[in-house]
Amino acid sequence: MxxxxxxxxxxxxxxxxxxxxxxxxxxxxxxxxxxxxxxxxxxxxxxxxxxxxxxxxxxxxxxxxxxxxxxxxxxxxxxxxxxxxxxxxxxxxxxxxxxxxxxxxxxxxxxxxxxxxxxxxxxxxxxxxxxxxxxxxxxxxxxxxxxxxxxxxxxxxxxxxxxxxxxxxxxxxxxxxxxxxxxxxxxxxxxxxxxxxxxxxxxxxxxxxxxxxxFSADAVKITIHGVGIHPGTAKDKLVSAIKVASEIVAALPPNGLSPETTENRQGFIHPVRIQGVVEKAEIDFIIRDFVTAELASHEAFLRSIMESVLISYPQATATFQVTEQYRxxxxxxxxxxxxxxxxxxxxxxxxxxxxxxxxxxxxxxxxxxxxxxxxxxxxxxxxxxxxxxxxxxxxxxxxxxxxxxxxxxxxxxxx
The missing domain is CATH 3.40.630.10 (Zn peptidases)
Incomplete structure (x- = not known):
């Protein structure tokens, strides 16, 4: 033909x-x-x-x-x-x-x-x-x-x-x-x-x-609210949202649950964007797994990391927003x-x-x-x-x- x-x-x-x-x-x-x-x-x-x-x-x-x-x-x-x-x-x-x-x-x-x-x-x-x-x-x-x-x-x-x-x-x-x-x-x-x-x-x-x-896919946005003040008078007052965000990313598993350490049907948590200033910082993640129910498990794990980091920053607050992307x-x-x-x-x-x-x-x-x-x-x-x-x-x-x-x-x- x-x-x-x-x-x-x-x-x-x-x-x-x-x-x-x-x-x-x-x-x-x-x-x-x-x-x-x-x-x-x-x-x-x-x-x-x-x-x-x-x-x-x-x-x-x-x-x-x-x-x-x-x-x-x-x-x-x-x-x-x-x-x-x-x-x-x-x-x-x-x-x-x-x-x-x-x-x-x-x-x-x-x-x-x-x-x-x-x-x-x-x-x-x-x-x-x-x-x-x-x-x-x-x-x-x-x-x-x-x-x-x-x-x-x-x-x-x-x-x-x-x-x-x-x-x-x-x-x-x-x-x-x-x-x-x-x-x-x-x-x-x-x-x-x-x-x-x-x-x-x-x-x-x-x-x-x-x-x-x-994959089934969700997006997660973590928004951290710090405390801003002039650095010259910041002793015991300033809380850097940038540092909180950095610690959250650094606390992700180094040897698993990431795109660079997974294959086939393994899922992951992947930070794709981080931006902010002292008072406010945002981290965007994509959450992926072939089993839709596992997305909630990954998100709960990520939330636990966020909450664990925040313990060291009692004056900081954070929100955790999940958006469904596709299934x-x-x-x-x-x-x-x-x-x-x-x-x-x-x-x-x-x-x-x-x-x-x-x-x-x-x-x-x-x-x-x-x-x-x-x-x-x-x-x-x-x-x-x-x-x-x-x-x-x-x-x-x-x-x-x-x-x-x-x-x-x-x-x-x-x-």
Whole structure:
């Protein structure tokens, strides 16, 4: 089916990553940065140009679009979703993508900063990509494969399906979201407008990965109120909120319960931001575990650390605020096993061996699943995310395109 097809995923990807769409976790607006809509406007133009008549960019930065059904069967409406923003962890300004054709298996030195070297010894998956065409950034920025590889794959699949009406499928909804990296990606999403029964995010890594399990996630904010006074007359009066906050962070376990000391299904407590002055300081934490009930245990442990530190500072006070972020989508997906079964079937048709994996993180699919749209995650090839060493294989992106096309066929055949 794809023998003579000229994929557009690469040229789309190269175009998209050059648009700065970095989101801002400290912003109170939605989307958190207006520049995310710059990519949205381009995608809108491209969708309309390829014949998607109802494509829309709404005021919140979401792209909605439909490829109408071309079968007489009653087929569930399937949504394919990727996010347009890139992480705030690494600059996304002036991204210069570089294609390394027929990768030779050696170290990749990035030209804008020769100290940035992508080494196969440090990236085991890269060792499997010898002979494929690898795209990296130039060493000064991230690449943006997370998740513009997914955006490009969905766009190319839409292009293919519109060029091949003989391929039968039900109605397909396309959704591109802002602010996934801030954890707010579906905060303003209109589920009634989306009007889909099942979904798939294209936001996964190595070829074949099919992820139906994520962390459950909470955020915790500890706010410490100290006592401020001129340091020249501070004896027995001043209580530094900065020092209290520092002691709380320092009291976390050095050899466990942190991202750098855990793996697989182990959870963690992770301080992600600390700020303040003498009178007031704040610490932001993310709390993660695959077992939702364990979040409360981690939070109780963190609260006990806070209270223990405060004993030494009787004049200081503190508040402990927990905010739910997302939950393990497996709790929903286990009730709809066909969603993953059909994706695995589609991968096999594309010549890809499905790899059932877990996500030590979350996707828009985590929240979408609990909003009524069971939504596992499918590979795109994006690797070394949120860093200057980010890379993607062109062949992986092409296989993601094929998987989408075969997947809509599977849903039509089994309906």
């Amino acid at each position: 794809f023998t003579n097809y000229k994929y557009t995923v690469t040229e789309r990807f190269l175009r998209y990553v050059q648009i700065d769409t970095q989101s801002d976790p400290l912003s109170a607006t939605f989307p958190s940065t207006a520049k995310q809509k710059d990519l949205g406007r381009l995608l809108l133009q491209e969708l309309l140009a390829m014949g998607v008549t109802d494509a829309e960019l709404d005021e919140h930065g979401y792209i909605y679009a439909t490829i109408p059904a071309n079968t007489d069967k009653k087929v569930p409406v399937i949504c394919f979703c990727s996010h347009m923003d890139t992480s705030s962890d690494c600059s996304g300004t002036n991204v210069k993508p570089i294609i390394h054709p027929k990768y030779d298996g050696g170290d990749i030195i990035l030209p804008d900063d020769p100290l940035q070297v992508i080494r196969p010894a440090e990236h085991p998956y890269l060792q499997l990509k010898k002979g494929e065409d690898i795209i990296t950034a130039s060493g000064a920025t991230l690449l943006g494969a997370d998740d513009k590889a997914g955006v490009a794959a969905i766009m190319d699949a839409a292009h293919f399906l519109l060029q091949h009406p003989e391929i039968k499928h039900g109605a397909i909804r396309i959704l591109f979201t802002p602010d996934e990296e801030t954890g707010r990606g579906v905060e303003k999403l209109d589920m009634q407008k989306l009007n889909a029964q099942y979904g798939y995010t294209l936001d996964g890594g190595e070829r074949g990965s099919l992820e139906d399990e994520t 393990n989508m497996k709790e929903v997906l286990d009730q709809h096993p066909q969603v993953c079964e059909y994706a695995a079937d589609a991968m096999r048709r594309a010549g890809v061996e499905p790899l059932k994996m877990i996500i030590r993180g979350g996707t828009d699919g985590s929240r979408l699943s609990f909003m009524g749209l069971p939504c596992p995650n499918i590979f795109t090839g994006e690797m070394a995310l949120h860093s200057k060493h980010e890379y993607v294989s062109i062949q992986d992106m092409q296989k993601a395109v094929e998987t989408i096309v075969y997947l809509v066929q599977v849903w039509e055949e089994r309906s």
